[in-house]
Amino acid sequence: MVSTQKKADKTYKVIGTRPVRPDGLDKVTGRAKYGADIQLPGMLFGRVLRSPHAHAIIKKIDTSKALALPGVKSVITHKDLPTAADIALDLGETTSNMKWLCDKVLAAEKALFHGHAIAAVAAVDPHIAEDALALIDVEYEILEPVLSVHTAMDKKTPNIHPNMKTVDMIARFQAGEPSKVQINNVASILDLELGDLDAGFKEADIIIEREFETGTYHQGYIESHNGTAQWNENDEVTVWLSTQGHFNARDVLSKLLQVPMSKVKVIPMEIGGGFGGKIPMYMEPLAAIMSKQTGKPVKMHMQRDEVLLATGPTSATYIKVKVGAKNDGTIVAADAYLAYESGAYPGSPVGAGAASMFLPYNIANLRAHCLDVIVNKPHTAAYRAPGTPAAAFAIESIIDELAEKLEIDPITIRMHNAAEEGTRTSDGRLAPASLAVKELLEEAQATEHWNAELSDPSIGRGIAIGAWGNAGLESNAYASINSDGTINLNTGSVDIGGQRASLAMQLAETLGVDYDSIKPQVSDTDSIGYTAVTGGSRTTFASGIAVVEVGNKLKEQIIDRVATFWEIDASQVHYGDDGTLNGPEDKSIKFSGIGKILSRTGGTIQASATVKPNTQVATFGCHIVDVKVDEETGKVDILRSTALQDVGKAIHPAYVEGQIQGGILQGIGMALYEEYYYDDKGILKNASLLDYRMPTSYDVPFTETTLIEKPNPGHPFGVKGVGEVPIVPPLAAVANAIYNAVGVRPNILPVNPRRLSVLLKEKNKK
Amino acid sequence: MSKKIVISTDLNGDITEFIADERDSLLDALRERIGLTGVKEGCNNGNCGACAVLLDGILVNSCCVMAAEVDGGSVTTVEGIALENELHPVQQAFLNEAALQCGICTPGFLVAAKALLDTNPEPTEEEIRFWLAGNLCRCTGYDKIITAVQEASKSMQKK
Ligand code: FES
Ligand code: FES
Numbered sequence: 001m002v003s004t005q006k007k008a009d010k011t012y013k014v015i016g017t018r019p020v021r022p023d024g025l026d027k028v029t030g031r032a033k034y035g036a037d038i039q040l041p042g043m044l045f046g047r048v049l050r051s052p053h054a055h056a057i058i059k060k061i062d063t064s065k066a067l068a069l070p071g072v073k074s075v076i077t078h079k080d081l082p083t084a085a086d087i088a089l090d091l092g093e094t095t096s097n098m099k100w101l102c103d104k105v106l107a108a109e110k111a112l113f114h115g116h117a118i119a120a121v122a123a124v125d126p127h128i129a130e131d132a133l134a135l136i137d138v139e140y141e142i143l144e145p146v147l148s149v150h151t152a153m154d155k156k157t158p159n160i161h162p163n164m165k166t167v168d169m170i171a172r173f174q175a176g177e178p179s180k181v182q183i184n185n186v187a188s189i190l191d192l193e194l195g196d197l198d199a200g201f202k203e204a205d206i207i208i209e210r211e212f213e214t215g216t217y218h219q220g221y222i223e224s225h226n227g228t229a230q231w232n233e234n235d236e237v238t239v240w241l242s243t244q245g246h247f248n249a250r251d252v253l254s255k256l257l258q259v260p261m262s263k264v265k266v267i268p269m270e271i272g273g274g275f276g277g278k279i280p281m282y283m284e285p286l287a288a289i290m291s292k293q294t295g296k297p298v299k300m301h302m303q304r305d306e307v308l309l310a311t312g313p314t315s316a317t318y319i320k321v322k323v324g325a326k327n328d329g330t331i332v333a334a335d336a337y338l339a340y341e342s343g344a345y346p347g348s349p350v351g352a353g354a355a356s357m358f359l360p361y362n363i364a365n366l367r368a369h370c371l372d373v374i375v376n377k378p379h380t381a382a383y384r385a386p387g388t389p390a391a392a393f394a395i396e397s398i399i400d401e402l403a404e405k406l407e408i409d410p411i412t413i414r415m416h417n418a419a420e421e422g423t424r425t426s427d428g429r430l431a432p433a434s435l436a437v438k439e440l441l442e443e444a445q446a447t448e449h450w451n452a453e454l455s456d457p458s459i460g461r462g463i464a465i466g467a468w469g470n471a472g473l474e475s476n477a478y479a480s481i482n483s484d485g486t487i488n489l490n491t492g493s494v495d496i497g498g499q500r501a502s503l504a505m506q507l508a509e510t511l512g513v514d515y516d517s518i519k520p521q522v523s524d525t526d527s528i529g530y531t532a533v534t535g536g537s538r539t540t541f542a543s544g545i546a547v548v549e550v551g552n553k554l555k556e557q558i559i560d561r562v563a564t565f566w567e568i569d570a571s572q573v574h575y576g577d578d579g580t581l582n583g584p585e586d587k588s589i590k591f592s593g594i595g596k597i598l599s600r601t602g603g604t605i606q607a608s609a610t611v612k613p614n615t616q617v618a619t620f621g622c623h624i625v626d627v628k629v630d631e632e633t634g635k636v637d638i639l640r641s642t643a644l645q646d647v648g649k650a651i652h653p654a655y656v657e658g659q660i661q662g663g664i665l666q667g668i669g670m671a672l673y674e675e676y677y678y679d680d681k682g683i684l685k686n687a688s689l690l691d692y693r694m695p696t697s698y699d700v701p702f703t704e705t706t707l708i709e710k711p712n713p714g715h716p717f718g719v720k721g722v723g724e725v726p727i728v729p730p731l732a733a734v735a736n737a738i739y740n741a742v743g744v745r746p747n748i749l750p751v752n753p754r755r756l757s758v759l760l761k762e763k764n765k766k
Numbered sequence: 767m768s769k770k771i772v773i774s775t776d777l778n779g780d781i782t783e784f785i786a787d788e789r790d791s792l793l794d795a796l797r798e799r800i801g802l803t804g805v806k807e808g809c810n811n812g813n814c815g816a817c818a819v820l821l822d823g824i825l826v827n828s829c830c831v832m833a834a835e836v837d838g839g840s841v842t843t844v845e846g847i848a849l850e851n852e853l854h855p856v857q858q859a860f861l862n863e864a865a866l867q868c869g870i871c872t873p874g875f876l877v878a879a880k881a882l883l884d885t886n887p888e889p890t891e892e893e894i895r896f897w898l899a900g901n902l903c904r905c906t907g908y909d910k911i912i913t914a915v916q917e918a919s920k921s922m923q924k925k
Contacts, residue, residue: 020861027869028857030804030844034870037803126798127768127789220904222808222816223870272806272870273904304809497867497905654864654910661907662867689813689902697908698899 054682115309200333200365204324223272245533276382312381353387460741466728471536476529492531510551537721615714648720663726778846
């Protein structure tokens with residue numbers, strides 16, 4: 001095995017350059033095929049009827065009039081799910097995922113949120129499908145909606161799922177025993193503990209305790225969910241869709257449709273953004289069932305209001321944090337209470353938020369008490385560093401206040417408490433050597449931005465840092481060398497933001513060949529081994545390791561073939577960094593000539609690799625931001641923005657910068673603009689992209705970026721996950737900047753003009 | 767039941783006849799009836815700019831135009847902005863500057879940016895940001911998109 005471990009100071013030929021991505025040309029010319037671009041002969045169009053109520057018993061559904069409409073080919077309800085009979089037997093005492101999953105795609109007994117799918121229609125034309133929805137009669141008995149974590153947990157509030165029991169989680173993602181503490185509508189409790197909390201607080205000279213809230217935010221990908229399914233007479237199902245993980249989609253579809261995995265073929269189309277939100281299944285199973293009923297392909301494409309109403313946004317949160325510190329700034333204890341809305345079914349990212357919020361710091365005594373709370377809102381889904389922006393907002397606001405009260409510079413206090421190699425984290429692990437919190441803060445302190453004068457008293461500057469754990473998970477890759485020396489690379493990782501480029505670059509570097517000689521593609525579930533979702537900032541890391549392993553296997557085979565051809569021993573063949581092979585007596589061949597040798601020594605070669613690395617590490621980001629506050633209106637303008645991030649090794653620096661800039665702007669959206677507005681009946685009032693206010697190009701200046709490269713020894717080139725952490729710091733950075741400008745601390749986000757005006761009025765009264 | 771209508775328009779330089787439902791928006795017709803799926807749907811109600819096209823030379827959101835309205839007019843989509851055998855400078859600049867991540871917003875941005883540069887060949891950063899505020903991008907934070915339009919403007923000046 002050729003060693004791929006590289007020294008940190010190693011220079012590369014391809015890694016670190018900025019080539020044009022292989023899929024770019026098709027994307028700037030409109031040729032690239034996204035999920036909704038699929039056209040099949042005889043295709044039907046599907047639509048979903050959604051609940052107008054947030055909480056209601058479904059007493060009766062009459063589909064007869066819809067079915068009678070000319071052009072309508074299929075109308076289905078929960079009863080048509082292949083699993084309906086099994087699910088009915090399951091009394092739903094525990095958090096049985098299958099039951100939740102089925103209920104989410106088509107409601108069974110109750111509608112649990114505004115927009116919950118009730119029935120689906122397939123027709124020969126989208127307009128007819130839409131007309132048919134209006135002809136479905138549903139009789140509801142309206143129930144009182146449960147709309148906040150506080151109401152949900154109130155003893156007087158009935159359980160939304162009557163049989164659900166509160167479960168104690170043993171660790172993140174691992175459900176444990178039914179809890180001794182049964183709290184209404186709490187699906188699970190998780191406690192993270194370290195050290196001795198009481199002893200810690202006793203040592204403190206100052207203790208600050210604050211409450212925080214954040215709103216419901218949507219991932220806001222510009223491409224709506226879509227899926228097209230064809231079910232044939234052999235019970236083989238083919239699905240074209242927009243997903244972050246086609247193997248995940250296949251496995252879920254296989255369970256839901258009761259078809260073996262080998263008979264479900266999922267073809268991932270180009271995907272128009274995901275950010276975690278394109279992992280769950282919504283209409284794809286419905287399209288498949290209606291295709292089975294009609295024998296025709298069925299295409300479904302959500303309207304934008306459906307995306308906002310019924311796909312997973314992030315949890316709205318209530319967080320209370322208490323921090324104790326000594327006069328020198330040393331944080332001696334921290335206690336957090338986090339209640340996250342999970343929506344209609346269990347599974348908020350509260351544990352991830354709690355585990356990540358303290359990661360940048362070395363705090364000996366810690367506790368995080370986490371509650372996963374059911375409410376009558378859509379089931380939450382992952383959104384970039386799930387659960388963490390809200391939790392970091394809380395801790396980073398308090399640290400800013402500590403710094404102010406103790407008269408310590410905000411970077412200095414963070415430096416003083418920064419985690420380093422060997423720091424025990426809240427989930428009990430030891431921080432690895434490549435941790436770069438101190439380097440990050442040093443770089444931040446040295447930026448021109450941090451040291452620039454503020455030109456005006458209404459302008460404030462804020463800083464915050466944040467962490468995210470990142471994932472490893474399973475990846476498969478396969479490559480073959482053609483007879484002309486070019487290479488086809490196949491992976492199972494959906495490409496959302498340039499992964500084809502970053503993976504081809506890693507193979508090119510491994511083999512010493514030109515980036516352009518590699519043609520990377522994303523393969524469907526029939527054509528490559530199992531690969532986990534593109535999420536958790538894992539793809540360039542884990543699929544990268546798979547690709548490097550493929551490269552090394554190819555190299556071994558090439559050496560053997562060349563040795564055979566030259567009639568020498570393999571140990572006499574030297575594979576050079578530039579892909580040139582040399583042997584004794586001036587024997588030499590360039591990589592481009594290898595094709596000919598291959599065909600004379602047994603044909604072309606290929607290699608594949610499956611990896612499941614556990615060497616991914618947490619990464620850290622920092623945001624420095626200047627804001628101008630209009631005290632009259634409460635409007636906040638972002639004047640300057642600088643992001644710094646520990647990136648391990650940037651394979652394609654332009655795409656790393658892009659991840660940072662995109663994440664920062666989503667974080668700014670959370671801080672200032674975006675929020676779901678529910679009325680007291682649980683009806684979502686702003687289900688459009690005009691009213692759900694995402695930042696535009698006119699709202700912000702450029703975000704300057706600094707990439708700090710402290711390589712991860714657990715990846716051949718030093719890669720760490722980079723995609724998620726940039727969304728974490730901006731919430732607190734903006735809030736801290738507002739405090740710096742006008743002397744009020746926003747504790748509820750988004751801090752829109754309405755909320756900030758209230759805070760400013762209270763301040764002026766004092 | 768709704769009626770079908772026959773529409774004739776100059777589409778990317780060629781006279782094109784197609785049949786549409788009277789309820790079809792221009793976006794529906796381009797994508798589902800003609801198969802020009804480069805035009806993207808992000809919201810279907812005028813808020814995201816993914817469906818931007820030029821109608822008689824003017825930038826519009828095709829989801830907010832009825833298909834019937836383009837009868838006798840001219841429509842330019844992302845498929846029609848490249849020059850003969852060569853990308854439009856704004857397309858090339860998007861590639862060079864890594865101005866796309868998922869790429870779903872890209873066709874709309876390209877058409878909008880072309881429309882801007884056609885009328886204002888040397889826009890300021892402020893003018894670019896203002897003009898493109900009708901196009902949402904969720905991936906890039908807009909930084910590299912703005913840079914790409916600035917680059918395209920420069921390269922067009924050189925020509
Ligand atoms: S799809 Fe037309 S503006 Fe969004
Ligand atoms: S590149 Fe994804 S929305 Fe703009």
